[in-house]
Amino acid sequence: MNTRELLGNPVSVKIVDIVQENSRDWTLYFKNNQPSLEVTPGQFLMVWVPSVDEIPMGICHFNKETMGFTVRRVGEATKVLSTLDVDDWIGIRGPFGTGYDLHGDSVLVVGGGIGMAPLRLLTNQLLRGRREVDLIIGGREASELLLYEFGSASKRNLEIHICTDDGSRGIKGLATEVATRLITEQQFDSIYSCGPEMMMHEMFQLSRKKGIKFQASLERYMKCGCGICGTCSMDPNGALVCQDGPVFSGEELEKIEEFGKYHRDEMGIKRKF
Known part of the structure; x- marks a missing residue:
């Protein structure tokens, strides 16, 4: 595994849609620039907010065209994320971690x-x-x-x-x-x-x-x-x-x-x- 793979293949992505779920939470959708990417429910991304910080965010949406995560305003980075607009850019790495193992009917x-x-x-x-x-x-x-x-x-x-x-x-x-x-x-x-x-x-x-x-x-x-x-x-x-x-x-x-x-x-x- 090379350094880039270890770090989760960092890429810049463009926000394509934002949905305000309630008074505190926003879901940000962005282009999936990696069509071959596989995601297991429960995995997370490291999200880079330019000039602010990098934070982990659980993946709430994934398909071959788009991905998404929901952000709640609790700190500086999440507050900035909640104020972004469509066509703004963020950085992501991942997905990381072990997801849920589906079992039973x-x-x-x-x-x-x-x-x-x-x-x-x-x-x-x-x-x-x-x-x-x-x-x-x-x-x-x-x-x-x-x-x-x-x-x-x-x-x-x-x-x-x-x-x-x-x-x-x-x-x-x-x-x-x-x-x-x-x-x-x-x-x-x-x-x-x-x-x-x-x-x-x-x-x-x-x-x-x-x-x-x-x-x-x-x-x-x-x-x-x-x-x-x-x-x-x-x-x-x-x-x-x-x-x-x-x-x-x-x-x-x-x-x-x-x-x-x-x-x-x-x-x-x-x-x-």
Whole structure:
């Protein structure tokens, strides 16, 4: 592998469309300049914002012509991304990491907040495989829900459950509470999750109790995306989120002591969830 391949084949891409999903989130679509590129749901890109920073972004849309990611304004780079226009240029590297392994015929997908973004691509692929999908979309309030559109033909196999902590949209309650009810009422072969780590940790515990295969996408502070810097290393086995993840199976999560307990900031200092 040469240096360019190791770094994820950096390219400049032009934004071709921008969709404001809600008051906090924007989806940026850009030309896919690499027609032979393959993407697995759950993988991510390193996105370079000129003169600002480079940050990891989960892929929410992919085909041979275009790719896309959803950005929530939380820091300087994401704020700049949310103000870009069609025909502006950004840099990307990737895709990086390990994605979701599709398993079973009846599956539960649990997304919380901005964690719903990479689950959009996963859900579409699950539906194309004619799987029965129950999708939980959760958020603290209605204004931060990511309510993506799915094709009308796919909706025959898709049941969407919307919930908010404050009851401003859908069911009042947590995504984990909705999931607990569904698991009691239905049989699922697999559970896929992305969102706040405490939510995913609770889903992990529930899946282990019920004997259901589980996968979750973790987030850690990341600089390089390709396993060089080590800032996304986790205790105690040194698993790298950028290479070994970001998607981890239930069996792998059992070996990660910090899962659901703490993470490290940009200085490497432990911070509790």
